[in-house]
Amino acid sequence: MxxxxxxxxxxxxxxxxxNKGQELAKLMGAxxxxxxxLAEVRYYGMQYEPFMGYEGYAxxxxxxxxxxxxxxxxxxxEKTAAHLGGENVTTHLAEGDTAKSILEYxxxxxxxxxxxxxHSHGTLEKIFLGTVASSVLERTEIPVYMVPTGEx
Numbered sequence: 001m002x003x004x005x006x007x008x009x010x011x012x013x014x015x016x017x018x019n020k021g022q023e024l025a026k027l028m029g030a031x032x033x034x035x036x037x038l039a040e041v042r043y044y045g046m047q048y049e050p051f052m053g054y055e056g057y058a059x060x061x062x063x064x065x066x067x068x069x070x071x072x073x074x075x076x077x078e079k080t081a082a083h084l085g086g087e088n089v090t091t092h093l094a095e096g097d098t099a100k101s102i103l104e105y106x107x108x109x110x111x112x113x114x115x116x117x118x119h120s121h122g123t124l125e126k127i128f129l130g131t132v133a134s135s136v137l138e139r140t141e142i143p144v145y146m147v148p149t150g151e152x
Contacts, residue, residue, distance in 0.1 A: 001112035004030045007037075007102055008080060013117060013149035015083075020147045021115035022084050031088040033109055034080050036073050037101040038093065099135035106142050114142055117149040 006021035008014045018034070025032045070093065077091035092109070094101040106114050118133050137144055 001028045002030045003110060003112045004028065004032050004115060005035055005102075005106050005109060005111035005113070006032060006115040007035050007117075008076070009036070009117070010076070011117070011119065011149065013119070014080075016149050017115060017117035017147045018080060018084065021145070024113065024115065024145060025088070028112075030112065031090070032084065033111070034077050034084075034089065034091045035102065035105055036077055036091075036093055037098045038069055038073055038095045039098070098132045099139070102132070102136055103140055106140065111142055113145055114140065115145045115147065117147050119150055 004021055004025040006018055008018065022032065024030075073093050074091075077093060081089045081091055092105060094105055102114065102116075105111075114136065116133050116136065118131070133144075133146060
């Protein structure tokens, strides 16, 4: 095993995930790729007439918002790579559905293991919404190293 893919969101507990992923990579003598997925932010730039009494999209939106989201995400990845010392660390920014993007990149990068954090979601939220972690686990053949990040 020579490739460890560490997935990151903007939760402060991501530091725990990154540190555990780095420990695993050091034990394996593996390279690391830090992956962050941006949701489909292009929809925020669309303008609609008010509908169902909702006027949220009836105002002009700055179409450069996508560029700003990308810039912030790249900065986050760069700072995280620097936190790890930058040696044997690359970064990748994807856009779209989070679980699908993780699975696609893990496969294309030939990851040997995916490192993910698990947040403390309520039972109802898990039933109705699912979680990124469970979606990845259900659909991958690549081993997944889960790091619990919730409050005890």
